[in-house]
Amino acid sequence: MRIRDFFSFLFCILMTFAFAQNSWSYQEIEVKNGGSIAGKVTLQGETPEPRVYHLVLFPNIDMCAEVDTDDEMNRVLLDFKTDSNRGLRDVVVTLEQVEAGKPFNKKPINILSENCKFFPDVNIVRQDEVFKVDNQDAVMHNSQVYQKERGKIITNLPVPPETVIEGKVTFMKDYKIFQMICGMHEFMQTWGFRVQNPYYHLTGNDGSYNLSNIPPGEYKLVAWHYLMKKEERMVKIEPNAKLNIDIEFIAGGVVRPHYETIKSGRIKKDAIVPGSAKEDEATPSKK
Numbered sequence: 001m002r003i004r005d006f007f008s009f010l011f012c013i014l015m016t017f018a019f020a021q022n023s024w025s026y027q028e029i030e031v032k033n034g035g036s037i038a039g040k041v042t043l044q045g046e047t048p049e050p051r052v053y054h055l056v057l058f059p060n061i062d063m064c065a066e067v068d069t070d071d072e073m074n075r076v077l078l079d080f081k082t083d084s085n086r087g088l089r090d091v092v093v094t095l096e097q098v099e100a101g102k103p104f105n106k107k108p109i110n111i112l113s114e115n116c117k118f119f120p121d122v123n124i125v126r127q128d129e130v131f132k133v134d135n136q137d138a139v140m141h142n143s144q145v146y147q148k149e150r151g152k153i154i155t156n157l158p159v160p161p162e163t164v165i166e167g168k169v170t171f172m173k174d175y176k177i178f179q180m181i182c183g184m185h186e187f188m189q190t191w192g193f194r195v196q197n198p199y200y201h202l203t204g205n206d207g208s209y210n211l212s213n214i215p216p217g218e219y220k221l222v223a224w225h226y227l228m229k230k231e232e233r234m235v236k237i238e239p240n241a242k243l244n245i246d247i248e249f250i251a252g253g254v255v256r257p258h259y260e261t262i263k264s265g266r267i268k269k270d271a272i273v274p275g276s277a278k279e280d281e282a283t284p285s286k287k
Contacts, residue, residue, distance in 0.1 A: 026098070026099065026196060031213050031214070031215050033216060033239035034102075034214050034237075034240070035214045035238060035243065036242050037214065037243045038208070038244055039245040039246045039247060041091045041208075041209060042086040042246065043080055043248075044251060045252055047251060048079070051077040054072075054074055056073060058184070058185050066116075067116075075116075077187060079227050080225075080227075080251075082207070083205055083206050085206070087203070087205070088207045089205055090122045091223055092193045092195075092202055093201045094200035095214065095222075095235075096219060096222055097219045098214070098217075100215065101199065101213070102198055102213045104198040108129075108130075109124075109129060109130075109131035111123070111134070112134050113133060113136060120190065121191065122192070122193065122202060123190060124193060124202060125194050126196075127196075128168060129168070130168050131167055131168070131169065132164055133167065134164045140159065142158050142159070143167070144157075145179070146179045146181065147171070148177035149177060154172070155169060171194055177191070179191050199214060199219075214237050215237070216239050217236075218237075220235075221234070229253055233245075
């Protein structure tokens with residue numbers, strides 16, 4: 001094969017691949033006779049124990065103790081927030097397998113870092129989306145973004161004091177979950193879930209969700225909480241249909257991130273904090 005013919009062949013292959021990639025992307029169309037799905041996400045069973053981190057083992061203890069800190073100087077992560085009716089907050093409910101539908105106008109990701117805490121707890125993410133981290137603390141933070149399904153860092157972003165930096169998340173293959181952790185303060189965490197169409201809802205205080213203007217068809221309804229196994233079911237949307245589907249998570253089904261299941265070298269729950277009541281109890285009295 002001549003060199004010219006080879007490059008012509010290679011160009012055709014690349015163009016075909018590019019066209020295929022584009023054809024797989026979500027298409028915005030006018031939705032006619034669209035349906036909707038609404039419901040409530042609840043947590044059934046006893047609320048799991050919060051995660052606890054002893055601040056004395058991390059730098060900048062005075063500043064980090066400003067929020068979410070108990071009497072023993074522990075940073076407490078309340079991962080399961082419910083209202084009086086057990087409605088579960090921070091659950092992403094989305095429809096998968098929707099190839100075309102309403103406009104995909106997603107708000108940009110803006111993560112606030114204040115008092116050694118990332119806000120919000122959960123973010124909606126698109127592939128290759130640029131996000132911002134606004135560090136309002138007077139100390140450096142090191143934002144490490146992990147691909148949860150693989151447990152490896154995909155982005156590392158040092159964030160200088162009182163500075164806004166930008167990052168980009170590119171998921172591998174069909175992976176969808178990332179976790180951002182500060183390399184200096186392990187309790188600083190925020191999560192992200194990848195969506196591929198505009199049919200998603202992040203639940204608020206009462207756990208309710210609403211997906212509207214859905215093209216008629218069959219899709220997979222997925223509910224995701226960052227410490228639980230996903231709840232999935234197939235749904236069929238008829239023209240102008242209004243479905244009500246409630247989703248339950250069982251409290252006993254907590255799935256901890258892999259690095260938190262490693263016992264060797266991890267912080268023990270009964271660690272003693274200097275100046276705490278536990279230290280007084282453990283220290284022999286001097287007579």
